Structures are given as C-alpha cells and as structure tokens.
Amino acid sequence: MKGLIIKDILFMKNTWKNMVLIFVGSLLLSIALGNYLLAICSLPLMLLTSGINTFQTDEFYNTESFMLSYPLSRKKIVLSKYAFTLVMLLLSTYIGCVIYFLIYFIIHPGINGLNLDMLKHLLMLELAGILVDAIFYPVIYKFGCEKSRFVLMSIVMLLLGVGSILSVYIHVIKMDKIPLETIIQFIDQYGLLSLSLFVSVSVVLSYVLSLLAFRHKDY
Amino acid sequence: MNIEVNDLTKTFEEFKLDHISIQIAKGKIVGLIGENGAGKTTLIKCIIDAMHFDSGEVLLFDKPYSADLKEDVGVVFDHSFMNETFTIQDINIIMKNIYKNWDSNRFFKYIKEFKIPLKKEIKKLSTGMKKKVEIATALSHHPKLLILDEPTSGLDPIIRSEILDMFEDYVSNGENSILLSTHITSDLEHIADDVIFISKGKVIFDRPLQDIKNDYVMLELTFEEFDQFPKQDIIRKKKNRLDYQILIHKKSMKKNYEKYQKKFTTLDDIMLLYIKGEEV
Secondary structure, rough: OOOOOOOOOHHHOOHHHHHHHHHHHHHHHHHHHOOHHHHHHHHHHHHHHHHHEEEEEEEHHOOOOOOOOOOHHHHHHHHHHHHHHHHHHHHHHEEEEEEEEHHHHHHOOOOOOOHHHHHHHHHHHHHHHHHHHHHHHOOOOOOOHHHHHHHHHHHHHHHHHHHHHHOOOHHOOOOHHHHHHHHHHHHHHHHHHHHHHHHHHHHHHHHHHHHHHHHOOOO | OEEEEEEEEEEOOOEEEEEEEEEEEOOOEEEOHHHOOOHHHHHHHHHHHOOOEEEEEEOOOEEEEEEEHHEEEEEOOOOOOOOOOOHHHEEEHHOOOOOOOOOHHHHHHHHHOOOOOOOHHHOOOOOHHHHHHHHHHOOOOOOOOEEEEEEOOOOEEEEEHHHHHHHHHOOOOOEEEEEEEOOOOOHHHHOEEEEEEOOOOOOHHHHHHHHHHHHEEEEEHHHHHHHHOHHEEEEEEEEEOEEEEEEEHHHHHOOOHHEEEEEEHHHHHHHHHHHOEEEO
C-alpha cells in the first residue's frame, strides 16, 4: 500500500511548478488586497484536490489493470487513495501554517485581521476540500473520471433545482422564529468540531462506497 | 501447477469466455494464441483478478486465488503499465514498496543491459524501450510465473530474439513458467512448450507445440484436385482465388496425397485455417 501512496506523491512532482505559480499569483493578489486568506489557503486546497488528479492520470495512462497485478487486495488499493488524501491533509495543514507564520512574522508583520481565527478558517476550508474528495472518490470508482464529471454535474444541477424551488417558497418560513444568533454563535464555537465530525463520517461512508464500487469493477 | 483454470466462464453482452480449462505446469512456456477479440486478454485479466468471472475457478501455485500469491507473479500487459511521466528511478522506488522481493540491483541490471536512460520519462522512450522497461519490471521481483500479453509487439527482430532468450533462460530452472499471449506466432515456434489456441471464447486446442507441428499437414490443391480429394480427411478448408488450402492430420496422409503440393505448416497457417477456413 505504501508503494501506491508513493506513486501518487511522485505524480505530484509534475504539478508542483503549476502549484507554486498559482501560489505566487495568489500571494501577490493577497498583498494587493491586504487580505491573506487566499494566499494561506490556495496551496493547501490545491494539494487536497490533487487526489482527484491522480485518478485522472491513472485513467489516462490506463494503469488500473496493471495495478491489479500487484500483490495487493482491492481493499488496500482503495485504502491507499484515502491514505494519500490524509497525507495531503497533514501536508497542507503544515504548509498552510508555515505560510501563515511567514506572512505574520516576515511579509507583513502585525497586519490587522491576521489572527489565529484565520488558521481555523484554513482548517475549515481543508475539511471542505476533504468533503469534495469524499464525494468524488466513490463516484469516480463507480463511473470513471470522464463519466463522474457528468454524474456530479447532474447532482449539483439537481441541488440547484431543489434550492430554486425552495427559494420560491422561502417566504412561507417565518424568519423571526429561526434563532439565527444562536446558530451563528454555535457555528463560531463548535463549527470546526461539527465540520470535523461531519467530514469524518462522510469519509468513512465514502470509503465504504468506493470499496463496494471497486470490488465489483472489471478492468 | 503454476496456473490451473477450471471451467471458467465470463459473459459479456456480445462475447463469452466459454468454460475455459487450462493448466500451466512448472518449467513450461505456454503460448496463448487466437484472433483479436478471441478472449486472450480477458482470460489473462481473469487469472490476475483484474476481471471477475461468472463461474469456474483459478488456482495459482495450486492454491485458490489470493492477492498475496501475486508476489510470485510478474505481468506485462499490452496497453497498461504505469503513469508515463515516471522515470526508471521512480518505478524502482514505487516497486520496492510494493513487492517484498523487489530486487533493485536486478532491475537496474536489466535497465543497463537494455540501455534505457534512468532519468528520462517513460513517455519519452520509444515503443520498444517502453516494452523493455515493462519486462524488466515484471522480472525484478523474482516471480515464479510470468504472464505476458503481447510482450514483443513493437520490437525489432533482434531485440525480440534477445527477450525470447531471456524468457528461455528464466524457465530453465524448471520451477518458473510463462503464459505468453502473442500475435507473433513465430516467436512461439522458437520457445513454447505448449500452445493454447482460443477462438471466439473457446479453447480450440491445448497441446504441446511439437505435437501440433507433427500432427498437421497443410496442402494446397487446385479446384479440380479439391473436388476429388476425400472430404472426410479434411479438418479445415480455405478457398483462395486460385486454389484451396486444406488442413489435414498427418495420420490421414496417404501415399497418393504425396502428389499434392505440401506447404510447411506454421502456427499461423493452422490458426488462419481454423479462423478463416471452414469445416467440410
């Protein structure tokens, strides 16, 4: 399994130049705007979504059949993708923190608005990135990269459709009865924790679904 | 046995691998031949579990299939290898973390022998060199069994001959064996012990190569000669523009058949007559 994680990490050596370019662009934009959230989050988010790119490359080079000739069970092959994502999560958190402290102490010392809350936002964004991976992985295992775009686009369109319909009838809900302040306070206090729990459950569910799809797939 | 396939069936919408039973003994090189779409790659994929099958069983090294058994299997596919942005060094790093028996020295020895640049991406190598990298990768974890799908396609005759020598050397210990699927049947005529011929998902024959060579005779007959020829002796016939080609068993050869033009019978001829020819 370690070999497969290394394979996906090695794949990233071809993309690091692009990542650095995008990071430099986002850093310059952040300096111009005086808001460094973009600079702190761009590289970690790119790292977190690179798992999806590894699927695309595997499919492009038709590596799946060969991968199945390795002495690894299908379970371990699926697990390796999730382990790779975990490695990326740790790496992106580390990089995010390094960028944060570089900005805080060197690039723009003592800038207003750059506080530890920003690290909390970074973690929440990373969790959102993991959630995207958790949704994508089983769909890719089931339908392949090409078809999965259409499947996911259909899901998004469906949700947008449902949202549009609901928005028409939103006035039916009495807004004064919704304790907005309490909700905001809850998100502020427990947002990271709740999101972590939600994402953890989603990842476990995603793994089970991926495994079910991959176990029955022919290559 | 290094491979034993019993009564394997795999059904697709328009194709069926139909009750296939084959065996690959230790120390043997077994050729798998057949037309495009005959089911050779499907059979190989079923053996290594890249494809599920409907019924039957696959035994590797006399044991029911399990992923661990693939430690002793090296595979070369026709169109499936690794991410082509990888270099030889990348492949070595990945493989030594996948196979317990991965032998980096052996891998780099092959790479040096094949004169493959270490730092060049695979996609920048020629077709022949890519194939050599695949073969070197398949051989470098000391497998007891090699499963090769078109391993010599795209290679020039000299390199092909070198690789075939390597395969012969590989089985010379009497323990290793090779299942070699190929369109280049002349390669098999040099190295195969047995030949399995698959057509339309069925095994047509599974016999020692020497038996096949000794058993079949191909005759070329004019239309008149064909009309007079005893039809019960003909296994397959193929009508050409100017003549008939017929395949008969050597044991059916009678003295008066000597007058007909006898053709040196190759595996290709036999395969062609089975696929393109007709029964009488």
